Amino acid sequence: MANYAEIITKIYNDTLAIKDKGSLATYISELANTDSNKFGVYITTVDDASFGIGDYLESFSIQSIVKVLSLAIAYKLFGEDIWKRVDVEPSGNSFNSLIQLEADNGIPRNPFINAGAIVTSDILLSYLPDTRKYFLDFIRELAGNDDLDYCERIADSEWATGYRNIAICNFLKSFDNIQNDPNEVLDLYFNLCSIEVNCKDLSNIFSLFANEGRMLNKNKQVLTKSQTKRINAIMQTCGFYDQSGDFAFRVGLPGKSGVGGGIVAIHPERYAITTWSPKLNEKGNSYRGMYFLENFTTETEFSIF
Amino acid sequence: MANYAEIITKIYNDTLAIKDKGSLATYISELANTDSNKFGVYITTVDDASFGIGDYLESFSIQSIVKVLSLAIAYKLFGEDIWKRVDVEPSGNSFNSLIQLEADNGIPRNPFINAGAIVTSDILLSYLPDTRKYFLDFIRELAGNDDLDYCERIADSEWATGYRNIAICNFLKSFDNIQNDPNEVLDLYFNLCSIEVNCKDLSNIFSLFANEGRMLNKNKQVLTKSQTKRINAIMQTCGFYDQSGDFAFRVGLPGKSGVGGGIVAIHPERYAITTWSPKLNEKGNSYRGMYFLENFTTETEFSIF
């Protein structure tokens, strides 16, 4: 573990030294208020070591990273039936495209593009009496942090500018792939995206996927081994929109990014690592996070491939 | 290793017992002459154990599996420059689609769709004086089988019905992404696809990708560790056309399929395994091969995720 700390520190400093070529997400106005120089990294290993550097205790907006968690709950509770309503193929298009949705008759290509996550939100809403509380309890226990919460300010900001998502949800409804009132589904979806977390929280939560579905330290099996592997596989092929192939190519780990600037990557049976730096490359993924992770797996010579 | 043999034998028999729902590829007329009941499996492990069952010594047409090998040589000889001419993203379309090619100005989405492999053929042709001989020497050494050869009958059959590929190659040329005469490029491409191999050959050849780029038993580094990992990553995200996400989801290993009915899958640092059964599912991948491999990684509880 000393090893991870040393390598992470070195690459963290290397990354700080290069020019951050990304730019802040602006389409959700509240996100534009983030301090763009923040940069944090945190690793949680399955042998229960951990290490953080930089702004790893500062909260940021979870955004699309939450899509993995809503998929996990839907899969855990409702099993293989969910794949009738969302596919597991990479999309080859940007995160909020409607084109493929039309060609595929309302079945989203995968659960990590917006359309797919809106469908999993609809599934949760149909079957969980108090969806929002259930979700919060779920991630609080995994993070070991009872302060995790929705951020009303961000959720409101998403509503105010979320016309593309409103379009997607109603488009899905026109194909009968939304069961609830579109406005309620969107409200849940925007709230899930608004949750505030820090790097440590995310690495702790996602250690589940590095640990075959068991909670660290608790010996509690949250997902089956098979479900865990499959969610990891979807992260590998679909976690970075139309940069998914590139992330597999450069970093070689399953992972998921969000426009809040966070990226989580998983090395099965070893660790979950989270980076946070708000400026995004032109594909919507954190510029420094991508740089850090590429160098991290190159330096450690660890990837799944 | 005894373990692998036992599991393979069991699942081989299970697979024989289910109804083979696939159907023979017919668009290359010669392929339609294959005995559709053939079924072979062969595993080559990095600790130099090996095991075969069924028709694992019978030759079949390598078809698209060869795309991994032409990529490997192009990458080995010409380095990162090749990525200016072909991308590494999953396509979200079928193997011979021209749609994305037009939207992407003649840069194929990845080297494992036809357009991408035609570009790597063009690269080989530009820089290797005797491309066909070089290629044969390369795979004969890896397979330890000097009988490997092109099959003129199959190559002719591909020419006779390959209008879609002729279209793709000339379309690429119209975007200046082919440097040689399209007919010469296609001739190389059709010949590469025509090579006849058996399951044992393929597992031996592909053990390179399970062994960090080194030849088994020879301590000869053919590809760098980084090149090997990256090719594995592309196999993971792009190896099965628009069933790539599904293969990652069900099998959880990098791999590549061909319309000849072969599938190779890699478990890095462990093994390469090849299945062959000619009947294909509607996505163009061997029906029994997919079934076998899904059950093999489920049973062994080994996947990379």
Next chain:
Amino acid sequence: MANYAEIITKIYNDTLAIKDKGSLATYISELANTDSNKFGVYITTVDDASFGIGDYLESFSIQSIVKVLSLAIAYKLFGEDIWKRVDVEPSGNSFNSLIQLEADNGIPRNPFINAGAIVTSDILLSYLPDTRKYFLDFIRELAGNDDLDYCERIADSEWATGYRNIAICNFLKSFDNIQNDPNEVLDLYFNLCSIEVNCKDLSNIFSLFANEGRMLNKNKQVLTKSQTKRINAIMQTCGFYDQSGDFAFRVGLPGKSGVGGGIVAIHPERYAITTWSPKLNEKGNSYRGMYFLENFTTETEFSIF
């Protein structure tokens, strides 16, 4: 004129004699309640003759035919500026497709697909204080029928199932091509589509386009000659969704259809003719209406070409 009456009567009877191969529009539930056997035809000529046959005095839902009238008002009031927000090219796609909208950054291909008509509704809403009243006054005067009105029942039914249109409007808003609240724009749009008219009303209203923009009998110039010609040109190239080319080919007149079963066609400087029969072909255009009009222009040997 006696001539028109005779020919119309003959072809009306011929049309009744063939099997009506169309089927009722069902996606707006209220429309499914129409008596599917209705069939009416009415012609209004610029020399102020007129003739009707069959159910030409029965009211039906104007639906997409209204798009010509909202375009006419927007063009009349706001001039060439409207073409910054909507193009005049045939779409090559079905009436409610979102694909081209994404490729064209939120500029609808033409004002006669849903996206385009939603934009013209937005324009009307921005600049007319009492849009709904203005619109009704406009068409009542042209029809010479003060009973023309919105149909709340139909408008409600469109809202209840109009998810695709809600998606389109919010999608347009995401490209900044809607200035008002999407719900208000949609409310106007659904109301416009709900207006109830009969064949005589429509022919009288559309005689404007056959008469170089002047009202018959009133010598009142409503549109300029140039505006009239241009709207006719758009009807010719875009009036029948992806059957526009076919309508030009078979009928040879500018026109516009609606899913309520109405079709209006214009012979500039001669007449406007309306047919109504509720069963639609697979392209969404009245089966009998298409048949009648093809035979009408064949028989009269009159078309604009």
Next chain:
Amino acid sequence: MANYAEIITKIYNDTLAIKDKGSLATYISELANTDSNKFGVYITTVDDASFGIGDYLESFSIQSIVKVLSLAIAYKLFGEDIWKRVDVEPSGNSFNSLIQLEADNGIPRNPFINAGAIVTSDILLSYLPDTRKYFLDFIRELAGNDDLDYCERIADSEWATGYRNIAICNFLKSFDNIQNDPNEVLDLYFNLCSIEVNCKDLSNIFSLFANEGRMLNKNKQVLTKSQTKRINAIMQTCGFYDQSGDFAFRVGLPGKSGVGGGIVAIHPERYAITTWSPKLNEKGNSYRGMYFLENFTTETEFSIF
């Protein structure tokens, strides 16, 4: 007729006075050698008047304008059967796109995009023993000019850079919509496009479409009235690639353009008018030609709408 001459002269001079914002087609290298300042206009009227101005007797490459003539012969000889192999809908895409062809299973959207004209070339080749001679005789008689001929230099130049067309023809063949050897079809297609004509020739040839299918002065019925109207309708909806709607909107006449800089427009029952100026706008249509024709129909207040 004096009237036409006067108006044409005035607008010709107005057009010369504005800056020519177009640029020469360069993708066929021989076309780039044209003197870009040439500008000619010629009108042929059905009452057998005629008038020319500027470079109306200088020859240029007919290019896509020939597509109307190959369609006319195919339609004349083989009747309605040809519509099984090519549709009559506007494409909404550029002239050499392959996208729609894939979506439509190899049926070109209309005979005036390259794919469609390649199919009509294939039809001519299948059924006419000496296609090239037949074609030349056909247009020589209509033009009253026995010097009309293929231009080997241009045809060779098209072959040398025509990879996109080679792609299209082989793509069509892969859908079984080409019956002959693709190379023979392309050879005919490139030769047809290479024919050299002047404005007077074209107006004389196309007077056929203004005269209900009869040759002027000869009382010879070449096409039926119905065939003529239908070809005019296709010119109206599909004659200018993805500027077809705009041409209908601005000019209001059926017509056809070519990348050689020519445009022919038809006023049924009145005249055929040809303009030639080599510099093209970004849609591939002659800049000055579009400007001239828009002003000509505005000034004469004659359009079909």
